[in-house]
Structures are given as structure tokens and as C-alpha cells.
Amino acid sequence: xxxxxxxxxxxxxxxxxxxxxxxxxxxxxxxxxxxxxxxxxxxxxxxxxxxxxxxxxxxxxxxxxxxxxxxxxxxxxxxxxxxxxxxxxxxxxxxxxxxxxxxxxxxxxxxxxxxxxxxxxxxxxxxxxxxxxxxxxxxxxxxxxxxxxxxxxxxxxxxxxxxxxxxxxxxxxxxxxxxxxxxxxxxxxxxxxxxxxxxxxxxxxxxxxxxxxxxxxxxxxxxxxxxxxxxxxxxxxxxxxxxxxxxxxxxxxxxxxxxxxxxxxxxxxxxxxxxxxxxxxxxxxxxxxxxxxxxxxxxxxxxxxxxxxxxxx
Amino acid sequence: xxxxxxxxxxxxxxxxxxxxxxxxxxxxxxxxxxxxxxxxxxxxxxxxxxxxxxxxxxxxxxxxxxxxxxxxxxxxxxxxxxxxxxxxxxxxxxxxxxxxxxxxxxxxxxxxxxxxxxxxxxxxxxxxxxxxxxxxxxxxxxxxxxxxxxxxxxxxxxxxxxxxxxxxxxxxxxxxxxxxxxxxxxxxxxxxxxxxxxxxxxxxxxxxxxxxxxxxxxxxxxxxxxxxxxxxxxxxxxxxxxxxxxxxxxxxxxxxxxxxxxxxxxxxxxxxxxxxxxxxxx
Ligand SMILES: Cc1ncc(C[n+]2csc(CCOP(=O)(O)OP(=O)(O)O)c2C)c(N)n1
Numbered sequence: 171x172x173x174x175x176x177x178x179x180x181x182x183x184x185x186x187x188x189x190x191x192x193x194x195x196x197x198x199x200x201x202x203x204x205x206x207x208x209x210x211x212x213x214x215x216x217x218x219x220x221x222x223x224x225x226x227x228x229x230x231x232x233x234x235x236x237x238x239x240x241x242x243x244x245x246x247x248x249x250x251x252x253x254x255x256x257x258x259x260x261x262x263x264x265x266x267x268x269x270x271x272x273x274x275x276x277x278x279x280x281x282x283x284x285x286x287x288x289x290x291x292x293x294x295x296x297x298x299x300x301x302x303x304x305x306x307x308x309x310x311x312x313x314x315x316x317x318x319x320x321x322x323x324x325x326x327x328x329x330x331x332x333x334x335x336x337x338x339x340x341x342x343x344x345x346x347x348x349x350x351x352x353x354x355x356x357x358x359x360x361x362x363x364x365x366x367x368x369x370x371x372x373x374x375x376x377x378x379x380x381x382x383x384x385x386x387x388x389x390x391x392x393x394x395x396x397x398x399x400x401x402x403x404x405x406x407x408x409x410x411x412x413x414x415x416x417x418x419x420x421x422x423x424x425x426x427x428x429x430x431x432x433x434x435x436x437x438x439x440x441x442x443x444x445x446x447x448x449x450x451x452x453x454x455x456x457x458x459x460x461x462x463x464x465x466x467x468x469x470x471x472x473x474x475x476x477x478x479x480x481x482x483x
Numbered sequence: 484x485x486x487x488x489x490x491x492x493x494x495x496x497x498x499x500x501x502x503x504x505x506x507x508x509x510x511x512x513x514x515x516x517x518x519x520x521x522x523x524x525x526x527x528x529x530x531x532x533x534x535x536x537x538x539x540x541x542x543x544x545x546x547x548x549x550x551x552x553x554x555x556x557x558x559x560x561x562x563x564x565x566x567x568x569x570x571x572x573x574x575x576x577x578x579x580x581x582x583x584x585x586x587x588x589x590x591x592x593x594x595x596x597x598x599x600x601x602x603x604x605x606x607x608x609x610x611x612x613x614x615x616x617x618x619x620x621x622x623x624x625x626x627x628x629x630x631x632x633x634x635x636x637x638x639x640x641x642x643x644x645x646x647x648x649x650x651x652x653x654x655x656x657x658x659x660x661x662x663x664x665x666x667x668x669x670x671x672x673x674x675x676x677x678x679x680x681x682x683x684x685x686x687x688x689x690x691x692x693x694x695x696x697x698x699x700x701x702x703x704x705x706x707x708x709x710x711x712x713x714x715x716x717x718x719x720x721x722x723x724x725x726x727x728x729x730x731x732x733x734x735x736x737x738x739x740x741x742x743x744x745x746x747x748x749x750x751x752x753x754x755x756x757x758x759x760x761x762x763x764x765x
Binding site: 200202203204205206222223224225226228229251252255256284285286287288289290454455456457460461464 | 517518519520560584585586587588589591592593594596605606607608609610639640642643644671672673676679680
């Protein structure tokens with residue numbers, strides 16, 4: 171079904187380097203993980219605008235905030251676990267609250283980190299970042315959308331959080347895709363049910379909808395890459411037109427995108443919402459595909475949920 | 484385990500070197516089989532961990548929760564292949580289990596977790612181990628226990644602010660039951676520690692924080708053991724041993740290599756590494 175698999179974090183590094191060539195105000199900070207987060211692409215070309223803060227994420231976030239007060243557009247990167255986990259208070263007090271122009275681009279989020287295990291597998295970052303006033307939250311589905319999102323957030327002043335994974339993901343979009351903040355992208359029309367997905371789960375949702383089609387179930391697939399501000403209209407429309415929603419994300423089912431969707435549906439047009447995600451447990455070491463199977467993050471889980479919903483109608 | 488070989492320092496060194504060699508072989512095999520993991524910092528810490536588990540620490544592999552056991556915190560959690568090997572060789576579990584490292588369902592997670600017998604705390608997010616050690620040492624004080632607390636940190640890890648918050652607390656509470664060891668291999672992920680975020684003058688920093696400091700060659704058993712045991716005699720202060728080491732020690736192409744911080748050997752490299760460690764047929 172998919173032709174190409176690519177690393178979104180590589181698209182991030184390259185876009186950052188390109189932005190660096192175009193704009194003098196772009197400054198990047200990292201915390202001893204530049205070869206993994208791919209900020210190294212930028213660092214190698216613009217050593218004067220790159221600061222490696224060492225294994226010191228809290229300081230890195232604070233420094234990013236300070237740089238932003240001087241008019242810079244600052245990108246701060248590390249593994250999601252460390253920049254969000256360790257740097258949370260600094261992100262809250264020094265970036266979100268003063269509404270500074272810092273873009274937190276975090277890689278290696280979720281359980282698909284694989285072998286490193288639960289200590290490195292953040293499953294709560296969407297919750298933490300969405301709950302911060304002033305913070306926008308994005309989860310690109312592939313390398314193309316990563317590039318578009320990075321360019322888009324570089325163009326506005328204010329805080330943003332972008333969540334990327336470690337693994338390669340299938341390329342879904344072509345270059346003609348136009349990303350718009352706060353606007354969900356409908357990848358497939360359908361009227362029996364809607365699957366709203368994020369990140370690596372978008373490709374799983376597409377596979378699921380194809381399989382469901384064969385079974386006579388027409389599933390709409392929406393990529394909710396802007397988690398905040400979330401596209402309320404697309405959600406309410408889906409509830410009205412398809413009567414049930416399945417959300418799919420590589421995040422704790424508590425307080426992830428699914429919870430946001432469910433609360434909007436409950437307030438506006440109550441229909442059944444099933445949340446496909448990590449069932450409030452820590453992950454573990456393993457191959458990332460095996461982990462996706464074990465923790466219920468595959469097209470199969472989506473298909474099963476859809477069939478159950480349709481059967482009950 | 485001490486009684487087994489205290490006859491002479493030479494004999495002690497010989498025995499410990501034999502164990503360290505076994506541990507190095509395990510490290511390479513574990514990481515090769517797992518297909519991921521951190522050989523560099525595991526190999527640099529091998530003698531330190533060997534000296535602790537096979538000479539210095541009072542522990543009981545048959546009773547991992549023995550309440551008077553000395554505590555060990557591997558704050559630089561990514562070096563757990565070395566710790567797992569030491570635990571297996573001590574008898575906490577079968578050495579065969581080492582090959583399950585990082586596999587789905589294994590008790591040996593990619594970073595230390597309490598699923599493994601003999602491990603008291605989850606680590607892997609750097610910079611937290613010394614705080615844990617302070618808590619353990621305070622617990623010993625409350626309970627009037629004589630156990631000692633050892634914590635192994637990376638030098639890159641010392642860039643984490645929490646380390647210095649804990650360092651302040653350990654001195655403030657005069658926790659002389661803590662011995663911290665720094666694996667001073669001078670490399671982190673993105674390069675040399677002094678180029679990324681300079682730590683020197685490191686011993687002065689610890690001294691200024693109220694610690695007793697010893698600097699040694701971290702691959703020399705006599706130096707490791709003397710530094711730690713002499714430290715026990717010093718009262719009223721926490722002790723730190725800055726152990727100068729070589730990242731990747733023991734495998735020629737991993738020595739001093741940033742690339743092998745967190746990368747497994749490929750098939751060819753695995754064979755060469757094992758050969759260098761005295762295993763011809765792998
Ligand atoms: C809080 C935190 N930030 C980042 C990382 C990722 N990381 C793992 S090892 C490492 C470098 C550690 O260097 P050092 O402490 O010198 O370890 P060693 O060279 O002994 O392996 C980093 C940045 C982490 N595990 N935890």
C-alpha cells in the first residue's frame with residue numbers, strides 16, 4: 171500500500187538546515203542527542219547558531235527561552251522523554267507562560283522507541299503539552315508533513331510542540347500537500363464510521379479502512395496532526411455524518427488526542443467513541459513492530475473496534 | 484565473596500581480571516544478540532562494577548532483598564549490560580538469560596528496571612541516581628543500618644543539574660555511607676565532554692561541594708579497591724571516586740569511539756571483538 175518509508179526526524183533536520191539558510195533568526199539548541207534528533211544537519215552548517223547544552227535539558231529549555239527574548243526563533247530538541255519529562259517546569263514557566271517563540275521538537279516519542287524500554291518511551295507528552303495554555307501541539311504523520319509543519323511553525327511567533335518518533339514511517343503525502351494549522355486532513359472519505367489518527371497510526375488507519383472497505387464498511391480517515399488547537403468542526407462533522415469515531419494514537423488512552431475528541435463529541439453531538447491507544451501501562455523493551463502488536467497499536471485493533479461498533483448498530 | 488581470594492593483591496587482581504574478561508564477553512554478546520544497546524559505557528565501567536560485585540559489596544544473590552545488603556545504583560543506566568552480566572555471574576539469575584536483553588517480555592530491559600532480581604530502582608533517564616542514593620543513605624541512617632550505598636555515574640551525566648542538587652544534599656546530611664563513582668571516560672554521545680559542556684576542574688567541583696575526592700585509573704583493581712576502601716575510613720563526608728577510564732575498553736575498535744556509545748557490533752565486528760576477548764569460535 172505504501173511505496174516509501176522514511177524518517178520524519180531526518181526531514182526535520184534537513185528542513186531546519188534549509189530554514190537556517192533562508193533565515194538568520196533561526197537558532198537551535200540540543201542536549202547531547204544532535205545525531206539522533208538530526209539537529210546535527212543544522213549544527214554542521216551553522217555552528218554559530220547551534221548550542222549543544224550537554225546532558226542538561228532543563229538548562230537547555232531555559233536557555234532557549236532566553237534566546238527567544240532576544241528576538242530569535244528557537245528550536246529546542248532532544249528525546250521527547252527528556253525534553254518534556256525533565257524540562258516540563260521550564261517549558262511551562264519560561265516558554266508557555268511568557269508565550270515565547272520556542273519550538274520544542276521532540277523525537278523518539280512513544281513506545282516505538284523499542285529496545286531502550288519504558289524509561290525512554292514517553293506516552294504522556296501529548297497530555298502534558300496540550301494542558302499548557304499558549305502551547306500548540308503537532309504530530310506529523312510522515313516526513314512530508316514534518317517538513318510542512320516545521321516550516322509552518324517557524325512562520326508564527328509563539329510556543330509549539332512537535333512530536334516525532336524514532337522509526338521510519340510510510341510516506342503518505344506528496345509535496346503538493348498543503349498543511350494548515352488547526353485543520354485536520356481528511357485522507358479518505360467514508361460514512362459508516364470515522365477513524366481519527368495521529369503520527370504512526372495514520373498509516374495503520376489507512377490500512378484498516380482499506381480492509382474495512384472489503385468488508386463493506388466505509389470508514390473515513392482523518393489525520394489530526396494539529397492536536398491543539400484541535401479541529402472541532404471536523405470532529406463534530408464526523409460524529410454527525412458517520413455516527414461513531416475510533417481514535418488511534420501512540421499515547422496513553424488517558425488524556426491523549428482520543429480524550430480531546432471524546433470530550434468534544436460529548437459536548438456537541440454525543441456518539442460512540444472508541445479510543446485505540448496504550449492502555450495506561452508503561453511500555454517495555456522489544457522490537458517496535460512487536461510492541462505495536464502487544465500494546466494494541468495496529469490496523470487489526472482498529473478493524474476489530476470498527477466491526478464491534480457496526481455489529482452493535 | 485571477599486574471603487575467596489584475599490591471599491595476595493596479585494592473586495586478587497588475577498581473579499578479578501578473569502571475571503572482568505567474562506563480563507566483557509557477556510556485554511558484547513548481549514548487545515550483539517539484542518541488536519541494540521550501549522557497549523562503550525558498559526566496557527568502560529567493567530572493572531568498577533566487577534570490583535563492587537565481586538569484592539567490595541556485601542550482597543546475597545540468593546536473597547536479593549536482604550535488608551542489610553549494600554545498595555548499588557547504576558545511575559548511568561544505559562550501561563546495564565555490564566550490570567546484568569555481573570548479576571548473572573554472581574548468581575542472581577542464569578547467564579543464559581543475558582541473551583534475552585531488550586527482547587519482548589524479558590526481565591532484562593534496555594535500561595535497568597525492578598523486573599530484574601538484584602535491581603532496586605529504575606534508571607536510564609540520566610541524573611537521578613545520586614538523589615536515589617541520598618534517599619537510600621538517609622534510610623539507612625533512620626534504621627541504624629550499616630549498609631553502604633554505591634552509585635555509578637557517567638561524566639556526561641554530571642552535566643545534569645540534579646546531580647549537583649544531590650551532591651549538595653549528601654554533603655549537607657554528612658552522608659559518609661555514600662560512595663559515588665564517576666566513569667570519567669571523557670566521551671558522551673555528541674563528542675568529548677570538554678568540548679560539549681566542560682566539566683573540569685571536576686575534582687575541585689566535588690571538593691567545593693563538600694565531598695572527599697580520589698582520582699584513580701578505573702581499569703586498575705588495586706586502585707579502585709583502595710580508593711573505595713580508604714574512603715570508608717573518612718567520616719562525616721560523602722566520597723567520590725573519579726575513575727579515569729577508556730570508553731569501549733577491551734575492544735580495539737570501540738576504544739575511544741563515540742560511534743560505539745550506543746550501537747551494536749555487526750556480524751564481522753562481533754567476531755573480531757570476541758576474538759580480542761579470547762573467544763575464537765563464536
Ligand atoms: C536525562 C537524559 N537525557 C539524555 C539521555 C540520553 N543519553 C543516554 S547516554 C547519554 C550520554 C551519557 O554520557 P556519559 O554519562 O558520559 O555516559 P558514558 O560515556 O559513560 O556512556 C545521553 C545523552 C538520557 N538517557 N537521559
